Structures are given as structure tokens and as C-alpha cells.
Amino acid sequence: MSDKTKDILIITGIILVLAISGSFFAYDSLFGVPSKNASAENFVVSQNQTEQNAINNLKTQDFIKSEWGFKYALKKTQIVPGSYKISKNMTAWQLAIAMKTPYMKWIVIPEGLRKEQIAEILASNLGWSDAEKNEWITKDTDTNADYMEGVYFPDSYLIPLNDTPAEVAQIFINQFNGKFQPYLTEALKENEKWTTVLKIASIVQREAGRKSDMPLVAGIIWNRLSSDMALDIDSTIQYIDDDIAHYGVVPTGDQLLNYKSAGSWWSPIKASDTSIKSAYNTYLNKGLPPAPICNPGLDAINAVLNPATTSCLYYLHDSNGQIHCADTLPEQDQNIQEYLK
Numbered sequence: 001m002s003d004k005t006k007d008i009l010i011i012t013g014i015i016l017v018l019a020i021s022g023s024f025f026a027y028d029s030l031f032g033v034p035s036k037n038a039s040a041e042n043f044v045v046s047q048n049q050t051e052q053n054a055i056n057n058l059k060t061q062d063f064i065k066s067e068w069g070f071k072y073a074l075k076k077t078q079i080v081p082g083s084y085k086i087s088k089n090m091t092a093w094q095l096a097i098a099m100k101t102p103y104m105k106w107i108v109i110p111e112g113l114r115k116e117q118i119a120e121i122l123a124s125n126l127g128w129s130d131a132e133k134n135e136w137i138t139k140d141t142d143t144n145a146d147y148m149e150g151v152y153f154p155d156s157y158l159i160p161l162n163d164t165p166a167e168v169a170q171i172f173i174n175q176f177n178g179k180f181q182p183y184l185t186e187a188l189k190e191n192e193k194w195t196t197v198l199k200i201a202s203i204v205q206r207e208a209g210r211k212s213d214m215p216l217v218a219g220i221i222w223n224r225l226s227s228d229m230a231l232d233i234d235s236t237i238q239y240i241d242d243d244i245a246h247y248g249v250v251p252t253g254d255q256l257l258n259y260k261s262a263g264s265w266w267s268p269i270k271a272s273d274t275s276i277k278s279a280y281n282t283y284l285n286k287g288l289p290p291a292p293i294c295n296p297g298l299d300a301i302n303a304v305l306n307p308a309t310t311s312c313l314y315y316l317h318d319s320n321g322q323i324h325c326a327d328t329l330p331e332q333d334q335n336i337q338e339y340l341k
Contacts, residue, residue, distance in 0.1 A: 028065070029065055029066060029069070030065065030066045030068065030069030030072070030092065031065075031066075031069045031073060031091055031092040031093060032065055032091060032092075033088070033089050033090065033091055034062050034063065034064065034065055034088045034089075035062065035088040035089060036089055037089065038087050038088035038089045039087060039089075040085050040086065040087045041085075041086060041087060041088075042083050042084070042085065043057075043058070043061070043063065043083070043084045043085075043086050044082075044083045044084075044158070045079060045080070045081045045082055045083075045084070045102070046081060047081045047106050047108070047156060048081075049081060051078065051079045054079050055067055055070060055071065055079075058070065058095075062088055063086060063088055063090075063095060064092055064095065065092070066092070069092045070092045070095065070096065072092075073091075073092040073093045073095070073096040074096045074099070075096070077096060077099065077100050079099055080102065081102075081105075081106045082102025082103075082104055082105045082106055082158070083102055083103060083104035083158050084098060084099055084102050084103065085098070085103050086098050086099070102161075103160060103161060103162070104158045104159060104160050104161065105125055105126070105158070105159055105161055106156060106157070106158055107121060107122065107125050107126075107156070107157050107159050108155075108156050108157075109121060109152070109153070109154045109155060109156075109157070109172075109295075110154055111154040111205055111295070111296060111297035111299075111300070112154070112205040112206055112294045112295070112296065112297070113154070113265075113294060113295055114149070114239070114265060114293070114294055114295070115136075115137060115141050115148075115149055115152050115295065116137055116265075117265055118152050118172075118295065119133045119136050119137050120133070122136065122159075122165075122168060123136075125159075126159065126161060126163075126168070127161070128165065132165050133165075135165055136165035136166075136168070136169060139166075140165045140166040140168075140169040141169050145291075146195055147173060148291050149202070149291050149292045149293070149294070149295065150198045150199070150201075150202050150291065150292025150294070150295055150296065151172065151173050151176040151177075151198070151295070152169070152172040152173075152176070152295045153172055153175045153176040153179055153180075153295065154295055154296075154297050155175055155179075157171060157172075157175070159171060179298060180194070180198075180301070183197065183298075183301050183302070183305060186305050187305060190305065192305075196288065197301065197304050197305060198292050198296070198301070199288045199289060199291065199292050199293075200218065200221055200222075200288065200304045201218075201292070201296040201300040201301040201303070201304045202292035202293045202294045202295070202296045202300070203217075203221060203231075203233055203235060203236065203288075203293060204217050204218050204221065204296065204300040204303055204304060205294055205295075205296035205297065205300040206235035206238075206266070206293060206294055207233065207234075207235055208300070208303075208323075209317045209321040209322075209323060210321065211299050213317075213323045214299055214300055214302075214303035215303045215306065215307050215308040216307075216308045216310060216312070216315065216323060216325060217303070217315060217323075218300075218303040218304045218307035218308070219307035219308040219309060219310040219312070220310060220312050220313060220314070220315055220325060221233075221307075222304075222307050223310065223311075223312065223313050224313055225287070225288070227313065228286060229286070229313065230282060230283060230284070230285065230286050231282035231286075231287075231288070232282060232283050233282045234269055235266070235293060235294075236280050236281065236282045236289050236293055237269045237273045237274060237276070237280075237281065237282075237283070238266045238267065238268075238269055238293075239280055239289075239293040239294075240273070240276050240278045240280050240281060241267060241269060241273055241276075280293070310325065311327050312325035312326060312327055313326070313327060313328070314326040314327075314328075314329065314331070314332035314335075316332070316335055316336065316339060316340065318339035318340065319339075319340075324339055
């Protein structure tokens, strides 16, 4: 073999080695493991976060070496909001698989829902069976008389998909306890039971047309209680109607069995409904119902502890949602004629 041939072979070999090394380097730069000794971490994609922003955060936090490489590995998979268990010792391919399904899912609970409505949202998002949903309603949220309703706090939650219904109920209660603590202190200063505050707040939540109405509605409810009047609250009748429609019974405080999937909740009441015999009927019974009728938010709770100073005993909302109050029944009748007829 001539020296020239040897040189060509050597140069070719060097080029081949460099090409192979370059390919490995390029591949590692795009899809490689950022840190071989890393342990698992939680990575949260917030509710309104875009996929591009999530990928930017993965790059900033060194979970990926290349945004382009991860996007290529991700292909048609969409990153959804939630919490993911991932590690920096994953390749882009492994990370793409891990990011297909969060292990914790965001669930938003609006203000003013019954726990049955909350159960429907949870079941839909967490994949509960009808039996698990029913158990959450009749067992997991019925272990303490003070925690049957009203404490399943409306908020945004990251809930583990593998948690049991009982564990999910405790997540809500823990959130309520934390959020309610400042108001509990205030209630004690006013010599009011926290359960009383929560019952009134649940009514205010359902009765007020808007946040700005809440202090006035709370003030009127306090006035009625102080005057030893029946509250005559329609939303408490709606609560009874819902139970009759969906359980086939009037609530008695016992476990409500034979839960049926809800069609619609909080339907308008009929005049005859005010004669239904129930402890929740505030037309027949003076004082507050035995328990909250929904799960109120902080605005309603705050309104109960900081009500508007008013002489009104009655109120109504007109067709535009504007509230009008009256000191006397004749004035209320006049408001009805003016704003509702």
C-alpha cells in the first residue's frame, strides 16, 4: 500500500470518526439527559399557561437541553395544565411520555354549589365511578355534622388522580380551614359561632345577585334574625326541592341515600313549595336552617361579618339584577308592583 493510499485512509477514518462523534453530540444536544444523577421532581403547568410557556420553563429549569428537540419528541402530544412527576435524568423522549398525563389535575370549583354539584365536577375530572361519587356525597362528606355542607371551599385545586374520594374531601376541608381561619377569629370576637356565620354566608351566596349586594343581603338577614322573624328565603326552599327531585326525600339530617345524577339544580320555586315540611323551610321555621345550603366563597363570609348597616327587612332583585330593599312589608309590596310586575 502506498503512502498516499495510507494517508487517504487515515483522513477518511478521521472524517468518519468526527462525523460519528458529531452525530452523537448533536443527538445528545437535542434529546440527551440533562443530569444523570437527578431525582424526580414536581413540575406544575398552571391553569392558563400556554404550551410554549411550559416548554420555556422546562428549558429554563434544565429539564430539557433543546426546545426544538423536546417539541420533536413531543410530536402531537399536547401538554395540559396539571402537575407532572418528571426528572432531569430523562431523555427528551422519556420526558415527552411522562408529560402525556399529569398525575395531579387542576379542578375549579365555583362559588355557591351544593356538594352534590361538586361531586359531579370531581367525578367528571377524576374518572370516579357512580359508586365513588355517591360515597363522596353520602359518606366521605358526612362524617361530622358541622362538615356536611359549606366547608367544601370554592377554589382552584391540584388534585392527585389517584386520591380516594375520602382523601379529596379532606383536601377541601383543609383548604376551607386555612381560608376561614381569619374569619373564625373575627367570629369569636363577635361571639358568633363559626357554623352560624357559614350558614348565613351560604344563604347570602345564593341570594345576592352580585358581590356588591352581599353586605346588604347579610345586613337584612341579621335584621330578620334579630327581629325574631321567619327568614322567608327562597334559596332554602330550592335546597329542599333539589333533594326531593334528586333523592326522593326531604332532607332530615340523616345520610341521603339513593343519589341520582342531577339534571338541573336551584330551579325556581312554586308558591306551594313554601309549605313543604322541612327544617330547611325558612318560611315555616324561624331562624337558620340546620346546615349551610351551599359552599360559599370568602366574599359572602366577609359580608356576614361586615354587613351593611340598614333598617331594611326585605329585598328583591329586578329584571336587571338590581337589588331593592324595604323597611316594611307594604314597602316591599310596592317594590314588587314596581319592579316585578
